Structure formats: structure tokens, C-alpha cells
Amino acid sequence: MNYIEPHAHMVSRTTDDYERMALAGCAAVCEPAFWAGFDRSSPAGFYDYFSQLTEHEPRRAAKFGLKHFCWLGINSKEAEDVKLAEEVIDLVPAFLGRGNVLGIGEIGLNKNSRNELRVLERQVELAAKHRQLILVHTPHLEDKLKGTRLILDVLKSDSRIAPERVIIDHVEEHTVELVLDCGMWAGMTLYPETKATPARAIDILERYGSERLWLNSACDWGVSDPLAVPKTALEMKKRGHTARAVEQVVFANPKNFLSQSPHFRIE
């Protein structure tokens, strides 16, 4: 079974993970820019990170036969410092032409603050100006529902943003309908404790259909599983889903969404 990992922070993972993902059938991995677990002290730190995502990491993935793509932007955890965030946003256009860049992401909200909203609006403006796809991070736990609503308000208020070119990630039972009703795509993140489990993600697929949903591991430097997508595919088979239905969710759906970027090409 081939699958696409549409959200993984591979700079935090070992080569063993690349090998295991390749053995499990991963055809491509997509890496949104994110928080490193600590705040970077200057825009230069982000310049180096964007270089890592567009130069070094594709070479590391290629050693295991994997195509590597990325998304660029400043994450919401570092958006409280608006001056820093604006300087980082100004760096992004120079990278957008690089061959593995899919769009602006992961952007969004973390604690639903005014400064986070301001930085989100700047990055939505950047995406609109450069006709880029958008990948949105929704907040954690108790902040997710409110944050999802605030994010959707920002996106819906900009007529230049086509909903089918936006993926809202980390949806759960209380936010998935809000996203799908707006015509956007929804990502379900498979985490051991704090997001969706394989069983719950399949519940959502069975209730809402698989037309605009995808699965991802969002594996990073924390407790997470880079094989969460193929494990969920196995769970889907246990639940009686056909091989074709599984393939739709783990391969065709991310391929269809991501192919809206001219940079996304896989066999």
C-alpha cells in the first residue's frame, strides 16, 4: 500500500524513521514549518530553518527513496512577538520558488491571542498575494474550538482565498463539521493522547465521508508516531473498509489536494 504523509516534522526525526516509513509504503512526506520546541532568537534562525527544509531535508529523504515537500511560514507559538514574526514573513517570498515548497504553513493560532490573529492575517495576505496553498494549525485541547472558529472567520473574510485550497489541520469531532461546511479540507492528526486515535479518525471518516479529509502523523520531537498513517490504514481494513477506500484516504486525497501546487509531483 502506498501512502502520503502530509504532515511530518522530519527535521526532528532520525533516519531510522525515514527507513521505516519507506518500508511501510510512504511515497512522499510533507513538512510544514513549525515551532522547534524553543523560541528562535532572530529571523536568521528562521532563514537557516527554511534553508534546511528546502535544501538539506529533501536530500536526506531521497536517500530512502522518499520525495520531500515543505510548507513555509511562522508558527503561532512564535507569533506573540509581532516584530519578529513580520521579519520572518518577509523572508518567505524568496523561498517560494524553490522546487519542494507547497505553500504557506503551518500557520494558525495557539492561545487565540490578538497578536497571533494579526500574524495569521499577515500570512493569509502573503498566501493570497503569491497564490499559495494554505495549511492551518488549529490550537490544542481547550483552545481548539474557539481557535478554529476565529481562524475560519479570518479565511472566510478574504474573498481571494479559495476554500478548496486550504487545509485545516488537527480537526476532531467538535471541529470537523465547521471546517467541511466551509468547503475547506480537514486533516486528522493521529496522536497517542492529545488529538485523534485511529479508531476515532475512522469514526469521523464513516460519519462525514472521505471526500475532503486526510490523515497525518504530525510526528515531531514530542510523543508521536511516524507510522500512525499506515497503522490507521490497517485499522480501516479491520473495520471492513476496502483497499480502494483506504487508498483514497491515505494516498489519493492528499495527492489531489497537494497537486494544486505546481511543485507537487509524484509518480
Place this chain on the structure above:
Amino acid sequence: MTRQQLLDLYFLDARHKLIEVAAFLDRVERAQGAEDFRLKSFRAALPHLSGRKRDRAKAILVAFSDPTTQAVAKAEGKGASGAWKRKK
């Protein structure tokens, strides 16, 4: 899948998780000291499990969520605790 097939697949796992919840409450209540907003939220969410309701998972997620609608003035830290703490 039929109800029987789903029970075969998930009953033991769900039973195990339910006992873990019960043991967690016993453990917390045996301990000394004050409780906080998280335990209050947890207790408030529990009734959503009982009865023949639909959308229990959604109801519990909503019960733990911030119900306000306006952006906050400033992010206080980066983490989330899992339950909304009402501002005094």
C-alpha cells in the same frame, strides 16, 4: 460493521479505558490537598457518557473547551492544560 463486530473489536479496549477513568478518580480523591479546575471540568464532562445519547465524544470535547469568542489580549504561555479555566 455490525454492532457485534464492533463489540468484538473494541469492547475490551473501551472497558480497560473506563476502568482507568474510575481508578484515576479514586486516586485523585484519595490524595490530600485542593483540587483545581481540571477535575471540576472532568466531573462536568462525565454525565455525557451515560444514557443513549449521540455525539458523546463531541459533547465531551466541547465540555472541556473555552466557550468564549473574542481573542485574548495576550498569550499567557504556550501550552494547553486540557480544560478551560474560567478567568476570575
